[in-house]
Amino acid sequence: MRQEIGRIDVHHHVVPPGYARFLAEQGLRPGGVAVPQWSAERSLRLMDRNGIATSILSLSTPGAWFGHDDQARRIAREVNEYAASAVRDHPRRFGFFATLGVPDLEGSLAEAEYALDTLGADGIVLLSNAAGRYPYEKHLDPLLAYLHERRAVVFLHPGELPAEPAPGIPSFTADFLLDTVRAATGLVLSGAVEKYDGIRWILAHAGGFLPYVAHRVLLTMIRVEPRLSQARALVARKRERERRLDVLRRFYFDVALSSSAHALPSLLSFAHPSHVLFGSDYPFAPAPAVRFMRQEYEDVALKAGQRDAIDRTNALALFPRLAEHGIARQGRP
Template identity: 30%
Template sequence: MAEIIDFHTHFLPRLYAQALKKHIPGDPDGWPTPGWDEHLTLTFMKKNHIGYSILSLSSPHFNFGDKEETIAIARDANDTGERVTQDHPDQLGYFASLPLPYAQESVSEIDVALAHSALGFTVPTNSRGLYFGTPIFDPVYAKLNQEKAIVLMHPNRPAQGPMNVNIDMPIPLMGFFIDTTMTFMNLLRYHFFDRYPDIKLIVPHAGAFLSILADRDAAFVKQQYNSDMFAALRHVYFDVAGTVFPRQLPMLLTLADEQHLVFGSDIPYTPPLLASQMIKLFNEREYHDKMSRRVSRLQRFDGFFNHFKKLRPLPTVLKMSSNMLTGAEILSPEMAQDILVNNGKRLLELS
């Protein structure tokens, strides 16, 4: 496996896509459902020097209250994952889905998936209000620990949110971060990392709000849960999917093990063009310099843009671009190579 390894990239198997249309009117989570086939992923990989991508389901989680449907969607997703792995063994792999909250059926699916080429598993932060880390799923955690499994946690819509505020904001913009952070705290509460130390858990989106809250919450966690939040943050893995510059990734680097950071593009939910720009921030100093000069030139025309309604957002976009480039400068070439390639190889035990 050469080049970048993408740990957070999505696919939409047939039954899953059909279930979204059946159960959710409009855009799930307030975010359009993209089209997908493996050629979209492979084309993106070729353009961006990605050697290997590991496919998994995104949100919403597929438990809509019907047990048999939940089991069928998980099985179809894993069958699809196996098929694309067989068709493109040197380029694509998959993290298997589990029919949570059905614990025994999920344990059985772990055995089936591992026998059919799964590289690990993806789990939702919550399934209809039952959160990952809750003791009701202990048989699942025990099996994953026994298998020393890689487990990619993916955010879901929070089980319950505040009413009458931000009702027009898509869930991925803030709700995902809330649910990821609450789930991590739930794991601490139930001593997940002490009881199941061999699960290699990947926390998505550079840890959501965790790097902001760690100093505020660590003392409470130690006193009330008898858990070490800082040790847990160094124990887990993080993917860097999303807009992690200029602030989020530098903050995370003060808490995480640098060798536990892996790359994620989040396509097709993140548009491929935007995901391509994020990759360039990691590994092309020439791109940084070129974009910095371009942004500086365009920022001279801020007053001009303000005279035209359609152009008014452009100064804000330019400021964001400038900030992203500044944040990316914290990465040495060696650290960028570790995040994009080497850490993933070690996690997959390829080196």
């Protein structure tokens, strides 16, 4: 049964068949789970059943880099060509975030330009870390500078922690959330969010637990001149706290696997109202899980206009191409 709601899903993965075979040959299980099958037709069925008008496709961890720059460039190009073909076949139903071969800087810059200018990518997907390198590290400053100049939307998806997983706990359960917080916090503490403010960052899974620990991050960030009087120091700390909170609130957050009655209110109490986006995490979240989390999301009481903003209007502001393609408001069942 099709739900005519018109959601825009910013966290929807593509798994090209060749890439899936490569991961299987390497014995890799992204996030500790088996590589799912994907096709445009499967996605469209899932979307129709969950009121999703358009999905922005992205590659999940482990990304394109497996130790060799040339190989990473080839994989990234193949993935991006495959995703772009899905968009050409279904321009109103799909968009895509381009994959880069990070930490290969030269190849990543070339692929970003090709994907944005030739393939028409809607943005870029970066892993929270790639081969242990985080996006805020100085090595990647030229890439962030380029994405800033392009005013790119960058979807920050968790990668595997650069450490052994805890026994018996798949990395998607908790490690993914920690690595998202590591990357986002690093982007703030390094000054990258402010320096490259042309980038619109989307954090997967409600930013991990970033909203919960936002004030803990503030304690790391705030510095006040010790010679100030106690009263002036309190005022200075409050002013600095509010300024730094504003920096943290520049992030966008998707609600993939994070839309329960416990998690969603925490996110909404922290995030800017225009910076919360719908996400499903399909197909790594299989169809029953997507349906369950969508139902959980629909059961959460929201303020007037908040659900429509999360479902679509916040995303339309980020991706004007979708509005140009006539992704119109649709009636609720």
